[in-house]
Amino acid sequence: MRSYLASLGAAGVVSACLVSGSAFASAGGMSGHSGKQGSSLTCASCHTGGGGSPTVTIQGPTTLAPGATGNYTFIVRGGPASGAGFNVAVSDNGGTLNPGQGSTKLSGELTHNGVRDFSNGEARFDFTLVAPSTPGSVTLYGAGNSVNDNGTEQGDASAVTTLNVTVAAGGGDDGGGDDEGGCAAAGGAPLLGAALVLLGTRLRRRR
Template sequence: MRFSLFGIAGVFSVCLLSTPVFANSAGLTGHSGKNGQTCNNCHTGGIAPSVEFSGPESLAAGATGQYSLIIRGGAAKMGGVNIAVDNAQAMLVQGTGLKRVGGELTHSAPKAFSENEVRFDFSLVAPPTAGTVNLFGAGNSTNGDGDITKDRSATAGLTVTVTGSAAGPDAGTGSPDAGTGDEPGDEDEPGGGCSSTGGAPVLLFVLAAAGATLLRRG
């Protein structure tokens, strides 16, 4: 029985040690660079990619614009993102492969590179009055090995000028699901980033099975 107990303790120790590596494969917010935090707070090593926003630099008040955050280079196997804005009246709308958490966007799963780049598409609904909206984005380029080393992120920003004012209460769309390929349930999910590791459910299953085997042997 002593061997079994020690074996189970070892299994759960490995599980706990592995959790930080795998926990954020479905994305993390608060690391867009808006407040100084980026994916490099967790991911270390690797070659920094280039990251840029693509989309209009001017929108009419209440209008919806189509944007992309593009990651090029780095480890260039899998990519993840976190996107935020500094205007509470503007709204980010998730595209395919993204989800909205607490008003920010992050990847719902790591996305594979194609020809040395990966692109995350989204929409921005401009506020109803003139002003500016600053976009903040962090893009993480990883080697896809399930670890947080040998990966690297970089940040990008874009200032969108908002002109005029919305004509009425229905101007400018603003539906959280407009122009996306994701289900409504993907909006404002709890938790959230930048990690593009994966495999936690499979790992936990294997470790649990190993623990059960040790118990039977005891």
């Protein structure tokens, strides 16, 4: 009798973990499933059975200056497409992630804080990466869900992606080239004016 009750108690604990894990994954997101910790630790470890796999991408700069902040977007396309969730992590050699609207930071990683609706065939999650202070490279790991929003983990589909970011002096695109061109053109105007004044002075002397 005692062993039966112990088994029943253990089963109850496991069931509670599964239920709470499912609810947490659907509504509040999860960390540790970006693929950084291994191919078996992604959204696919729970969400399965979807008819078609989505595609996921991370858009943003592939070079950053040390300590600079880059703007990135995690995009989910395809799959059941009734809603989407994500988990993004950065490699251990540096970099700090900060969530955008509709996402949160959990154990140093980023995830959704509510199921994101699709718009124009995709779901987007914005975030930023603050590069480490020393040159090198970091990797962004991302996993995304495309869900059927039926309240369970069945019938969903997921995919993973990575993005390598080089951290180097002069990294990032700040549009400085256009500004430099504009400054050079403006700088020529005073020189031209000075030349005209000098020419006018010489003409007066001749008269």
